[in-house]
Structures are given as C-alpha cells and as structure tokens.
Amino acid sequence: MxxxxxxxxxxxxxxxxxxxxxxxxxxxxxxxxxxxxxxxxxxxxxxxxxxxxxxxxxxxxxxxxxxxxxxxxxxxxxxxxxxxxxxxxxxxxxxxxxxxxxxxxxxxxxxxxxxxxxxxAASPRSILKAQLDRLADRGLVAQAGTELELVVYEDTYEEAWRKGYRDLVPANQYNVDYSILGTTRVEPLLRDIRNHMYAAGLDVEGAKGECNFGQHEVGFLFNDALTTADNHVVYKNAAKEIAAQHGKSITFMAKPNEREGSSCHIHLSLRGADGELVFWDADKDARTPLYDRFIAGVLATAADFTLFFAPNINSYKRFAEGSFAPTTLGWGLDNRTCAVRLVGRGAGARMENRIPGADANPYLALAAMIAGGLHGIDGEIELEPELTGNAYASDKPRVPSTMLAARERFHSSTVVRKALGDEVVDHYANMADIELAAYNAAVTDWELVRGFERL
CATH class of the missing domain: 3.10.20.70 (Glutamine synthetase, N-terminal domain)
Incomplete structure (x- = not known):
C-alpha cells in the first residue's frame, strides 16, 4: 500500500x-x-x-x-x-x-x-467518509485546509488546573498579530511543534502571531479532506503534548477569555476524480456554476449545520461583531467580515468557511460543508449577490447565537437528516442536550460576582 x-x-x-x-x-x-x-x-x-x-x-x-x-x-x-x-x-x-x-x-x-x-455511523471519521463517498458518486473529490488558532500560556496544565484556569499568564502580553518579535518569544515551542509535525507527516507552512494575548497559528498545506482531518487531530493533540514538555499549556477553546476568540477557518474546493478543475472555468477566467451552487448550498444550510461548526457552549461566545468571527450568513470576495470568503483564482479558487472555532471537530465540520454544498448542487440553488462592505451591519440571516438554537435547527432540519441519517442526527442532538443540561445546572463565577452581595 x-x-x-x-x-x-x-x-x-x-x-x-x-x-x-x-x-x-x-x-x-x-x-x-x-x-x-x-x-x-x-x-x-x-x-x-x-x-x-x-x-x-x-x-x-x-x-x-x-x-x-x-x-x-x-x-x-x-x-x-x-x-x-x-x-x-x-x-x-x-x-x-x-x-x-x-x-x-x-x-x-x-x-x-x-x-x-x-x-x-456516529463515528466522526465515518460521517466524513460517507459525505466523501457522495462526492465520489458524482466523480468529485474534496481538497481542504484548516487554519487552527491557539493560545499559549506560561502555566503548566497542572498549574492551570490548580488555579481554576483563572489568572493564567499568556505567552505574550500584547497583540502580536504578524509580529516577528512577538513570535520569537514563543519560538522555542512553535519551532518544536513545526518540526515535529513535519517529521510526523504533516506539510507545514509556518507560524504567525495572532491578536489575543499569547495567541498563535501554525499553518499546514491543503490536502484531500480525509487526510486534512486526520492531520488536524494529530496536530491538535501533539501541540498540547509538546507544550507540556516545554512547561507550558495550550488551549483550543473558541473563546478562552473576553478578547479575540480562536478560529478554525476551513478552506475547501472540489476537483474532478483525475484532479481537473471544477470550481473554475479557465476559458472564461471565472467561477463555474457548480462552484456557485456549492457556495449557495453551504450558505443555505449553514444555520442547520452550525452545531457541527460550533459544538460547545463556549463556541457561541466567539460570534461577536467586529471580532473577525461571523455573525451573519453571507459571502464575499476576500471579505473577512463574511461567513463565507472566496479567495484565489484558477487552481487556487476555494471557499473559506469562517464560522468554525478552534474547538470544532474537523471531520464533522468538513462533512457539514460537503453535505451543504451537495444540497446546493443537487437543488441547483442560485447564488445570491455578493455581500460588499461590512457583513456585521448587513440584513443577512444570523448565525445561531446559542447552542440551544443551533441544536434545534440541526435536529429539525430535513436537509441534515437526509444527508446524515436519523441515527447520526439524533446522536449529536443528544450530545448537545447533555452539554446544555450540564451548563444550565452550573453556577458560574459571573453569577456569583453579579449576585452574591448586590442582589
């Protein structure tokens, strides 16, 4: 083999x-x-x-x-x-x-x-492979890349536990987005992650600083969707293990504090079975109808599939205006305020889904995108006009703002049930129910601070 x-x-x-x-x-x-x-x-x-x-x-x-x-x-x-x-x-x-x-x-x-x-059927890898089989039946394959942000802390995981995950010391004390000086301070850890990941079979691009204190991103080349998902979970696990070896800790929470959240932007394109372009018409130097219908399907089903893009209570804290995390469901050309951002031309033409956070399960998120795109292709859904300007201020449909709202859309969607099957839908709706019940039973620090003395 x-x-x-x-x-x-x-x-x-x-x-x-x-x-x-x-x-x-x-x-x-x-x-x-x-x-x-x-x-x-x-x-x-x-x-x-x-x-x-x-x-x-x-x-x-x-x-x-x-x-x-x-x-x-x-x-x-x-x-x-x-x-x-x-x-x-x-x-x-x-x-x-x-x-x-x-x-x-x-x-x-x-x-x-x-x-x-x-x-x-409920295994995440099985769910993605089922959607890849649907593509294969149409002579199509999915190419994907995931951009996964993380936050590095100077505290070990044991220290963070003992401190109740409060008052942790971030690896950077200010915004180091694209800062060479800021990333140099964390370079011993980032270099180890990059080199170990390359040796483990991942194709590493590089690393850069991000906005939140101690926030960074290590990037990898795109690959077929299953390989990308396999590599994603290996990297996520390895980054934590390597951080622990450095006496530090890493979190992939979508919103670890009140500053910028951590995203998992997913880039996706389709090719023919022999690698031919299907998203781009070289003669016209333009998107193909199939590409437009795929985008339209992803947008039409995005609210129904949000539970697979944002699978935790904390995920929904990330959707805030002016945060580079989307709050509305529209598409734009190289527009980072949109839920779907189109980038590249020719062989590089691809859609970027900006809804998922760093806590997303890559198999489930990719499966949802493919299922949504196939809904658009099969239904020949017409792509709405491009959203220009600030998507936060647009009148487009909203990204579900709570896990409960996302769970209800997911569980009641005929499109989701047709694509995934009742067994999978009911299984993951129950996962949401369990998390919602646990959260609703918890008394949070916020409640104590607001109410202990003043109420």
Whole structure:
C-alpha cells in the first residue's frame, strides 16, 4: 500500500522498526465526538503478534460520554441496559506515522466498526467518509485546509488546573498579530511543534502571531479532506503534548477569555476524480456554476449545520461583531467580515468557511460543508449577490447565537437528516442536550460576582 508521503510508514516499515528496536510503542487511536484522540498504547511486539491481521477493540461508551468521560443517558447505540459492548478498531494503514516528540513511538489512526463489520455511523471519521463517498458518486473529490488558532500560556496544565484556569499568564502580553518579535518569544515551542509535525507527516507552512494575548497559528498545506482531518487531530493533540514538555499549556477553546476568540477557518474546493478543475472555468477566467451552487448550498444550510461548526457552549461566545468571527450568513470576495470568503483564482479558487472555532471537530465540520454544498448542487440553488462592505451591519440571516438554537435547527432540519441519517442526527442532538443540561445546572463565577452581595 502506498503512503500519503515519504514521512509516513508502511506496515512493513513499522514492522521492521519494531523488530530492530527503534519503535517499542504503537498508539492505536480514533477521533471521538469532541474531536479528541482516544485509544490504546500497545507494546510493539504485542502489536505485531496479536493486533496486525487480527485487530483490537474498545468500549462503545467512548462515543457516548460527555467531555469529562461520564457515561450519560440518551444514546441509542449504547447504555447500561445494552451492557456497553465493544467496537472494533480498524487500522487505516495510510495513517501510520512516527510521533517524534515521544520516544520510540508510532501511531495508527482507526475507523470504528461493529462486530459484523458495519461502520459505526456516529463515528466522526465515518460521517466524513460517507459525505466523501457522495462526492465520489458524482466523480468529485474534496481538497481542504484548516487554519487552527491557539493560545499559549506560561502555566503548566497542572498549574492551570490548580488555579481554576483563572489568572493564567499568556505567552505574550500584547497583540502580536504578524509580529516577528512577538513570535520569537514563543519560538522555542512553535519551532518544536513545526518540526515535529513535519517529521510526523504533516506539510507545514509556518507560524504567525495572532491578536489575543499569547495567541498563535501554525499553518499546514491543503490536502484531500480525509487526510486534512486526520492531520488536524494529530496536530491538535501533539501541540498540547509538546507544550507540556516545554512547561507550558495550550488551549483550543473558541473563546478562552473576553478578547479575540480562536478560529478554525476551513478552506475547501472540489476537483474532478483525475484532479481537473471544477470550481473554475479557465476559458472564461471565472467561477463555474457548480462552484456557485456549492457556495449557495453551504450558505443555505449553514444555520442547520452550525452545531457541527460550533459544538460547545463556549463556541457561541466567539460570534461577536467586529471580532473577525461571523455573525451573519453571507459571502464575499476576500471579505473577512463574511461567513463565507472566496479567495484565489484558477487552481487556487476555494471557499473559506469562517464560522468554525478552534474547538470544532474537523471531520464533522468538513462533512457539514460537503453535505451543504451537495444540497446546493443537487437543488441547483442560485447564488445570491455578493455581500460588499461590512457583513456585521448587513440584513443577512444570523448565525445561531446559542447552542440551544443551533441544536434545534440541526435536529429539525430535513436537509441534515437526509444527508446524515436519523441515527447520526439524533446522536449529536443528544450530545448537545447533555452539554446544555450540564451548563444550565452550573453556577458560574459571573453569577456569583453579579449576585452574591448586590442582589
């Protein structure tokens, strides 16, 4: 089997490294609902003797827990009554990579299947692959890139926990957007992240400062959508691990404080099965009707799919006017106030979805964009006129402003149910219900400050 690039390993490569003693630990991992890597660390010899060719399993509760790993009610696929059985970890051998920031360690990313080899429909990777199959049926493939912002703190994760995540010290004390001096101060960490990610098979562009104190972005080249999502979750996990090795901490919260939030802008374009352009007419030097319909579909379904772009309570704090996070649903040419920004020409023509925050699950966000775009193509939806000027002041439909509003749109949408299936929709609506119930039961610092003495 071919590898994604020359820094990935084949199974034969991995076997040779284990037998030579260069690799002694193999991580088998899948991506859960919250976008986190979950799985097992296996001894290399055990991996070769008992897992290769046979597989391994994990409890199905891993796709039915809250962020604190509590078992919760409401999921059809698992419960106490059903006994919390196993899912099969099915290795995707194209994802084999070294984890160079950890000694003698490799990773293989997995799909999830039931014992009868049916895909676990609620698995984020399965959801994206289902939408990619819909594209393939039309002779199309998706190319994507994710721009993921983060905030670096001088506190370790342990210190941050003990401080209740209050009064943390950001790695920069002022806005370092594009500042070389500001990024130099964090360069030992950023350089380690860049170089380790390249060695792990990601194609690194570079790093730059952002607006919030301690906020930075490490950029990567676009790739096919599944590879991009796989790399995204590896990078997100690795950045935290590497930060911990530096005695620092990183957060990918969408809105960690009252300043600028952290985004995950997603760039997406379609190509033909043989790589031919389908979004750009070279003879006319203009967008194709298919491109326009795809954009129209993404916009028409954006509110319905917002739960996949903004999957947490905190996500909705990011949608604020004048923040570079969108509040209205319109498109514009190179207009960063719009939810959908069109950039590039020819082979570089692509749409940028500016709705997702850094806490988005990339498999789910990409699946939502593809499903929305296909809705536009199949329905031949006409693209509305370009939005010029300040989209914050426009009369366009609004991005849902709360998780509850997004959950209701998602759960009741016939378009979403047709694209994803009832099983997936009900599963992720229940995830939202669990988070909403937990949040509504919490007494926050804001309430105490406002009400303890003065009310």
């Amino acid at each position: 071919s590898t994604r690039n020359d820094r990935h390993l084949t199974m034969d490569d991995l076997r040779g490294r284990i037998e030579a003693g260069d690799v002694d630990t193999v991580v088998l991992a899948f991506t859960d609902m919250q976008g986190r890597l979950q799985g097992k660390r296996l001894h290399g010899r055990y991996f070769l003797d008992h897992v290769v060719g046979h597989g391994t399993e994990g409890c199905n509760y891993l796709l039915a827990v809250d962020v604190d790993m509590n078992t919760v009610d409401g999921y059809a696929m698992t419960s106490w009554e059903q006994g919390y059985g196993d899912m099969e970890f099915v290795m995707d051998e194209q994802t084999i990579r070294l984890l160079p920031w950890l000694p003698a360690t490799a990773m293989v990313q997995c799909d999830l299947e039931w014992a009868d080899h049916r895909p676990v």
